Amino acid sequence: MIRIGVLAMQGAFEEHIKALQALGVETAEVRLEKDLENIDGIIIPGGESTTIGKMLDSYNLTDRLISMGKEGFPMFGTCAGMIMLSREIEDGLPGQTSLGLLKVVSCRNAYGRQINSFETDLAIRDLGEKPFRAVFIRAPIISEVKNNVTILAKFQDKIVAVKEDNILALAFHPELTDDYRFHEYFIEMVKGWRKENGKNNLN
């Protein structure tokens, strides 16, 4: 059985857990280094990227997650999670923690304050014909991508969803709707990774 961890330092981690459970996947809340054992993938949820980053540092998860990511461990970040995964952060705090695994530049609070938050339908080819209802809350965007990064979605010419190897990152919140296609998409990535690592018989 696949087991996916959700980083539970702060933010909308329960919503991700609910989505994964609806899809029949086992879940684990990740707060300490030991919680990273026996999981096949990890979701970094939306929340405050500065808060989450400080907790990763204080509880020694930063370096461990970076080394896991470098070995191809599947990771999925939404909003703050996308910022955490990025190599560079625009408008971050000086010294703000990031895992630096995704070769993109994220721009924090790119749409401004809450009054500019919005929801909209996005056409996403990889998810099929039905548009995806995307909720953007004080959302970031990706202002620059390096080679090997696949752009999955744009909104008004701004990049809002990307994939690079086993890393999936969205500027919006699929956990705030009951359309779980992105979670299914990530589960497929996790299955692929397990197969590559000879874990497909473990069930």
Added chain:
Amino acid sequence: MEKATFTVKSGLAQMLKGGVIMDVTTAEQAVIAQEAGACAVMALERVPADIRRDGGVARMADPLKVKEIQQAVTIPVMAKARIGHFVEALVLEALEIDYIDESEVLTPADDNFHIDKHTFKVPFVCGARDLGEALRRIGEGAAMIRTKGEAGTGNVVEAVRHMRTIMSQIRALSNTPDDELMTIAKNLGAPYDLIKKTKELGRLPVVNFAAGGIATPADAALMMHLGADGVFVGSGIFKSDDPAKRAKAIVEATTHYKDPVIIGKVSEGIGEAMKGLEISKIPQDQLLATRGW
């Protein structure tokens, strides 16, 4: 593209879950709060303990102070408006504040009517002592609820009472057949459709934080155990001996609320908590939780 939908308004509260929102009165305090790991700050003129001590009418903060705080930090900035004072709320909306707290901590401007929060683009959080009060506020458009507790006392007993009341009323609702819900709605003075929705969800339809009297890391963890989605800390931080240390400890205890070893560790050597007040020693007319209805 749709702005200011209920999903967008309540969505920000969902992003604050598991975090600590700290009262601040200056840009300098806001920076300390952000540095300690606060997920948002609440801008106000005086912390509740000072409002209690000094008396007089407590109002919305000076817009200049609010702006300074907004410029000093990158995390969301909330601010308080008086109950029923929709012009203070409009001013805060014009300042592009991220969340408005229609708060009993300030002196109410209207003793009959709360603000019609549906008409605003910026989301609201409101205080509640029980399920009926929480659902009335949500009915008016609040996208987030917090317990009232008894602000400025450093005494968690009222927040505990309010959280336990709300949670036990929700549990009772789960066991109530549908044909009794209208009577429940009548008795609680709550909108019928929200009673029904709360039963279906088994929780409040919006995020519910604890507030009012939280002063220690263990207080924060206690509220999380009782079902809070996160905590507000008002006077508890900047009325203590070492605000930076205490703030960080409360943030860590909120995340690791299930781990008593960590709560103990972060509570070591963080200086004295605010002195605090016994609720029964407060004159009835100075209780804040009874403001609003």
